[in-house]
Amino acid sequence: MTELARRSFLAGAAALAVAVPGRSSGAAAPRVVIAGAGFTGATCAEYLRKYAPGIAVTRVDRNPPHVACPGSNEVLVGLKRIQDLRRDVSAMARGRGLTFLRGEIAAIDPARRSIRLSNGQTVAGDALMVAPGIGFRWGAVQGYNQTTESTLPHAWIAGPQTEALRSSTPDPTRQPDRHPHHS
Ligand SMILES: Cc1cc2nc3c(=O)[nH]c(=O)nc-3n(C[C@H](O)[C@H](O)[C@H](O)COP(=O)(O)OP(=O)(O)OC[C@H]3O[C@@H](n4cnc5c(N)ncnc54)[C@H](O)[C@@H]3O)c2cc1C
Numbered sequence: 001m002t003e004l005a006r007r008s009f010l011a012g013a014a015a016l017a018v019a020v021p022g023r024s025s026g027a028a029a030p031r032v033v034i035a036g037a038g039f040t041g042a043t044c045a046e047y048l049r050k051y052a053p054g055i056a057v058t059r060v061d062r063n064p065p066h067v068a069c070p071g072s073n074e075v076l077v078g079l080k081r082i083q084d085l086r087r088d089v090s091a092m093a094r095g096r097g098l099t100f101l102r103g104e105i106a107a108i109d110p111a112r113r114s115i116r117l118s119n120g121q122t123v124a125g126d127a128l129m130v131a132p133g134i135g136f137r138w139g140a141v142q143g144y145n146q147t148t149e150s151t152l153p154h155a156w157i158a159g160p161q162t163e164a165l166r167s168s169t170p171d172p173t174r175q176p177d178r179h180p181h182h183s
Helices: 003-022 039-051 072-076 089-093 160-167
Strands: 031-035 056-061 098-102 105-109 114-117 122-124 127-130
Touching: 031 039, 031 114, 031 122, 039 056, 039 089, 056 089, 072 160, 089 098
Parallel strands: 031 056, 031 127, 056 098
Antiparallel strands: 105 114, 114 122
16 A cells, blocks of 8 residues: 555544544434454454443454564563463454454455455454554565565564564574683
């Protein structure tokens, strides 16, 4: 999505969000679709649930569990395990009036306030919030690409990248050899 398209989409979504509470009584519950169930998506869903419990909220993410970046430095130095950073966003949604849908978001249609998943399914709402976190512009750094990330892990997205960086980092709990043997 271009920057301009993204801005006009966000402006439209904000206007819709303001319009939702003004619906006539008896109308179906307003629906909000949140693309991404990381920190931003989860926070938005939580506050909607708290302050506007009549709104039906659906979060869509490729990943239950979500693996948090905060804390990943502790995994790198052996103070935490990667499983300590995992949160099952699907289980957290259950029983709390939130719907979670697992899927890879392939396209966003701002005009229809809908997203299309890679399996062809379309999810539409009265308002749409986009919270997908960061992505990569492969090729922006000369010589660094999707193949190189396995040999030079960046760990900017927690999970396998954190584990790859951890296994390529010397174990900080190992004492340095004070009496190296010189041949
Ligand atoms: C190494 C590291 C350490 C950090 N430590 C801290 C810290 O100590 N404290 C702190 O406050 N912040 C920290 N941060 C920053 C913090 O992680 C981010 O600010 C936060 O994750 C942003 O939240 P978000 O919801 O925007 O994105 P994310 O949390 O990344 O969530 C985005 C979600 O969207 C989903 N998604 C993306 N694209 C698609 C798609 N096409 N289809 C389906 N789902 C998709 C992803 O699976 C993900 O669950 C750290 C970041 C890094 C990289």
